[in-house]
Amino acid sequence: MEGTTTAKRRIDGPARELSASKELSEGLKTWRDRYPDLVNCPIRDVLDQLGDKWSTLILVTLGGRPHRFGELRREIADISQRMLTQTLRDLQRDGLISRHVFPTQPPSVEYRLTPLGQTLLDPLAGLIRWAETNHREIGRARRAFDAVRTETD
Incomplete structure (x- = not known):
């Protein structure tokens, strides 16, 4: 069962990069909304x-x-x-x-x-x-x- 959990979490290279890129992009959108003036960023x-x-x-x-x-x-x-x-x-x-x-x-x-x-x-x-x-x-x-x-x- 533990091997199954590990296998589910494992993501291959390009898919992982795409996921990380999407996560970063989403985070930047949120960041811009929360700190539009950059003073308190x-x-x-x-x-x-x-x-x-x-x-x-x-x-x-x-x-x-x-x-x-x-x-x-x-x-x-x-x-x-x-x-x-x-x-x-x-x-x-x-x-x-x-x-x-x-x-x-x-x-x-x-x-x-x-x-x-x-x-x-x-x-x-x-x-x-x-x-x-x-x-x-x-x-x-x-x-x-x-x-x-x-x-x-």
């Missing part, structure tokens, strides 16, 4: 933070284990100290990470995902897989666009 509010250049990298890094500031800086080599500090504060403010100070000399600080931050790992994993799968195609599209734009300028 939770999607925009949340994704503004997550869509920045560094937040996703920091969250994924902390998804493996807690890190100290210097470890994060080494893992994400091209982030400046100022930007790392600010992004950590923003993620902490949003409740996605927590900061733990240990009473050592000098004090050491560790950052880790909160339970809320942990819930973001699965959706981020899907987005990361999508980016890895489609990066080459996006690069080709960018080059084609830039070539046409250069010709018309």
Whole structure:
């Protein structure tokens, strides 16, 4: 009986994509109705933070284990100290990470995902897989666009 339930839930690739696309389309219609002015839109509010250049990298890094500031800086080599500090504060403010100070000399600080931050790992994993799968195609599209734009300028 358990196998039957699993089989009923299983959807093949194209049908699943169509279903997800329809669900997203329906959700966007509802979203537009609920937040026509965009001022109080939770999607925009949340994704503004997550869509920045560094937040996703920091969250994924902390998804493996807690890190100290210097470890994060080494893992994400091209982030400046100022930007790392600010992004950590923003993620902490949003409740996605927590900061733990240990009473050592000098004090050491560790950052880790909160339970809320942990819930973001699965959706981020899907987005990361999508980016890895489609990066080459996006690069080709960018080059084609830039070539046409250069010709018309």
